Amino acid sequence: MSWEERQVRGYSEFVRAAQSYHGRPIFALFCGDKDAEGRSWCPDCVTAEPVVRKELHNLPDESVFIYCLVGDRAYWKDPNNEFRKNLKLTGVPTLLKYGTPQKLVEEECFKAELVRMLFTED
Amino acid sequence: SVQAHKEEENPQKTMEVNGLMPGVNSYDYDLIVIGGGSGGLAAAKEAAKYGKKVMVLDFVTPTPQGSSWGLGGTCVNVGCIPKKLMHQAALLGQALQDSRKFGWHFPEEVKHNWMTMTESVQNYIGSLNWGYRVALRDSKVTYENAYGEFVGPHTVKATNKKGIEKLYTAERFIIATGERPRYLGVPGDKEYCISSDDLFSLPYCPGKTLVVGASYVALECAGFLAGLGLDVTVMVRSILLRGFDQDMANRIGEYMKEHGVNFIREFVPIKVEQVEEGTPGILKVTAKSTTGDQIIEGEYNTVLLAIGRDPCTRKIGLDKVGVNINEKTGKIPVNDEEQTNVPYIYAVGDILQDKLELTPVAIQAGRLLVQRLYAGAATKCDYVNVPTTVFTPLEYGACGYSEETAVEKFGEENIEVYHSHFWPLEWTVPSRDNNKCYAKIICNIQDNERVIGFHILGPNAGEVTQGFAAAIKCGLTKEQLDNTVGIHPVCAEV
Numbered sequence: 001m002s003w004e005e006r007q008v009r010g011y012s013e014f015v016r017a018a019q020s021y022h023g024r025p026i027f028a029l030f031c032g033d034k035d036a037e038g039r040s041w042c043p044d045c046v047t048a049e050p051v052v053r054k055e056l057h058n059l060p061d062e063s064v065f066i067y068c069l070v071g072d073r074a075y076w077k078d079p080n081n082e083f084r085k086n087l088k089l090t091g092v093p094t095l096l097k098y099g100t101p102q103k104l105v106e107e108e109c110f111k112a113e114l115v116r117m118l119f120t121e122d
Numbered sequence: 123s124v125q126a127h128k129e130e131e132n133p134q135k136t137m138e139v140n141g142l143m144p145g146v147n148s149y150d151y152d153l154i155v156i157g158g159g160s161g162g163l164a165a166a167k168e169a170a171k172y173g174k175k176v177m178v179l180d181f182v183t184p185t186p187q188g189s190s191w192g193l194g195g196t197c198v199n200v201g202c203i204p205k206k207l208m209h210q211a212a213l214l215g216q217a218l219q220d221s222r223k224f225g226w227h228f229p230e231e232v233k234h235n236w237m238t239m240t241e242s243v244q245n246y247i248g249s250l251n252w253g254y255r256v257a258l259r260d261s262k263v264t265y266e267n268a269y270g271e272f273v274g275p276h277t278v279k280a281t282n283k284k285g286i287e288k289l290y291t292a293e294r295f296i297i298a299t300g301e302r303p304r305y306l307g308v309p310g311d312k313e314y315c316i317s318s319d320d321l322f323s324l325p326y327c328p329g330k331t332l333v334v335g336a337s338y339v340a341l342e343c344a345g346f347l348a349g350l351g352l353d354v355t356v357m358v359r360s361i362l363l364r365g366f367d368q369d370m371a372n373r374i375g376e377y378m379k380e381h382g383v384n385f386i387r388e389f390v391p392i393k394v395e396q397v398e399e400g401t402p403g404i405l406k407v408t409a410k411s412t413t414g415d416q417i418i419e420g421e422y423n424t425v426l427l428a429i430g431r432d433p434c435t436r437k438i439g440l441d442k443v444g445v446n447i448n449e450k451t452g453k454i455p456v457n458d459e460e461q462t463n464v465p466y467i468y469a470v471g472d473i474l475q476d477k478l479e480l481t482p483v484a485i486q487a488g489r490l491l492v493q494r495l496y497a498g499a500a501t502k503c504d505y506v507n508v509p510t511t512v513f514t515p516l517e518y519g520a521c522g523y524s525e526e527t528a529v530e531k532f533g534e535e536n537i538e539v540y541h542s543h544f545w546p547l548e549w550t551v552p553s554r555d556n557n558k559c560y561a562k563i564i565c566n567i568q569d570n571e572r573v574i575g576f577h578i579l580g581p582n583a584g585e586v587t588q589g590f591a592a593a594i595k596c597g598l599t600k601e602q603l604d605n606t607v608g609i610h611p612v613c614a615e616v
Contacts, residue, residue: 100248100252101245101246101248101249101251101252102248102252103252104256108256111260113259113260114256114259114260117255117256117259121255
């Protein structure tokens, strides 16, 4: 079975989704919320998303790609938000391999080579 | 046979025979670095900065117990980093005890959980491994997790963990393969004993531990294991911390003894047997005296060997390219530009003969070497007055000569030693030892009482020593030191 995508919004939905896929490699991209026109308040996320999407075909079989909107700008700026506290996220966009220390943060997500490395290497 | 010899001496001819065109542009890479540790990675990243095409080959042969790790070398994975973190864990345990006298109240006995600590440490190391891979990829350095060995002039074979082999050529090579722990060579050593390569990722608490050895690795590990509350014994063949100032070494030993570490002096293990399987199990160690016929036995959950480290230079095909090594030690002799006897092959780090085995030294040597090769620089690595710290329970920082070496080199009548004990203010309230912390400087009388040796035994020794190392590099004299007003109240003011 090839990879699949799941879209979630907010911390509790993310955790429930990740738990439901327990046992499979999970990759997650965290971005700021999008407005009615589909534009995120986070300009770096706008840049990163197409780069990441272009590399998705490199995901290993059986893996899951969770696309997670974290919340609005005010929520994200709060230093105690659950993503910062529990997942130790320091910025958006963040692309990570769940359950490992492997992640790419902010401008690192603009680089196709690095995204590919995260998706394909151990 | 004369013909074959002639061909070997002419690499150009060999390359033509192998279908390779001679000439600079025909190599796959400008530089191949064998070994992705402190020295190797520093050199590789530096070379990439100058636009060179670089490859790093890094591979960890698993330990007899099956331990392995990611990119970054010894320091990051099984050396300095986890060591300092576990040392810190032990210090925090001590701080918890001290805190009661400062008014903190927690009724229960405080206990330590090995797995919690180890998971945190390994998680941090994992982020470092990943960070290195991102850094290499970002600098366009090609990294392969494969075992590199020379198979002919300018050519290495890289074998990955699936056994797939690839050949690569380069104009120049840097060997930075580092070392691995030595085993005793007695029955049961590889089957039952662990080394520092296994300790920092051990998936169970080591329990009652016998540490064999008297190196800084042995004493640092014994120190933090005891600090975490474990029953620790150190078995020493002769002296502690060979190569270090012996007066300081003995003070370290005394402190550890008074703080719960058992020492068995002048014995070596001759046999290790398994009494009971388990994680940990129970091992029986038989040891013989070095001064007589006495035999002793002891039972431990874990036996940690820390009797020395051997360079990884014997199985990387150095004979195929004619690189000389010291047959006895495995170390590679180089000139003061880190060049081996083969002009296009260089070496950095722990494998070098007669050089200090320290991460910052390897990094500095690697960077400067690359700058000389590709950026027209001329600076050579300065191996003199390199500061160092031993992270035993009572930390020891040093820079320059030991007292013995200073006496030997300059003559007892030409050196002056100034010393003092001190009692850190933080130790007064919790009633900790008032006569153990100690510092001394060794001065060369004939050279304006220039400070040629600095030694301090006390908390945060590394932090204290760094500044003094810079001063010594600038030619610090006793008078200048006396004229420097102290910061109060800190240990360093002594």
